[in-house]
Amino acid sequence: MHEIGIASSILECVAAEAQRHPGTQVLAVGVRIGELSSVDKDALDFAFECITHDTEWEHLKLQVEWCPRRQKCGACAHEFSVPDLDFTCPKCGSNHSTCIGGTELDIAYLELEEPCAKS
């Protein structure tokens, strides 16, 4: 539902970063979306397509890396994912762990057009 706002924030960031590379086309923007970020990947793709349509960003690709929830065991420091919401450490059986991944809502990188030698 708020993916239009999220897509707009991504585009604002791309526009600001692009100003640092005048004359270079931005081909793609890479983002990380966590399972706990409350952002839906498909809705974000659709929102991004809508707000870039018929604009100078029409050809900008959105590359989404989906990040599942990850926990770190408080007893043995083992890091594990929890696809079935079972928080028991698979290594030592402890039930005490903290969330270390899955809340991402980050802009990771831009793909820029290779600069070509000008005559």
Place this chain on the structure above:
Amino acid sequence: MREIVEKKVLSENDRLAAELRQRYREQHIFCVNLISSPGSGKTALLERTLASYTQARSVAVLTGDIQTDNDARRLSGYGFPVRQIVTGGTCHLDARMVDRHLTEMGFRGPGLLLVENVGNLVCPSSYDLGEAAKIVLLSVTEGEDKPLKYPGIFHRASLMILTKTDLLPYVEFNPDLALENARKVHPEIEYIALSSRTGEGFDQWLHWLNALQHKFQQAAAAINS
């Protein structure tokens, strides 16, 4: 050619939220952010909460809705400053809205700031408002599996309030299962069950709020000194 950016998508909101958090600390404003689906009883909870406070208490309310000032009108009869934030279509409150309305309302601490977010279990969870705690409400007329369907907000909330417990005899709702599901997503989440209509469980809520406010203000005093 890849250019590493490494920035939060909502970095501008996060920046404003950090400013708000600092302002809250400096002015001793204890802020909580109430989040739930529409109709779960956020406004009813606030009504009974305000009704329980004496006029000497320093309290203010910001209430968000997509349209209408109905909630502000409901809440304004208790003698405390209340301000409606009409988002005009936006499905959540953000730090900029809170900052502007708090400034215009002129509320200065020390005191309690109750923020009622737009009714929505998804989007409000992404926007930090500088609050000391997010509180998620779930009513017994919803499903016990809501925490599993909307893990983002149940993961971020410090407290889950089960509302409308006076309706339990009439609906098929298992509070233990709802709590079990919430703790699957967030093992440390605190839990209170109450009815804003009958007042059952309300003392526990008021006590929770007072205790956290006390803790917040002690921490703020320690940092500011």
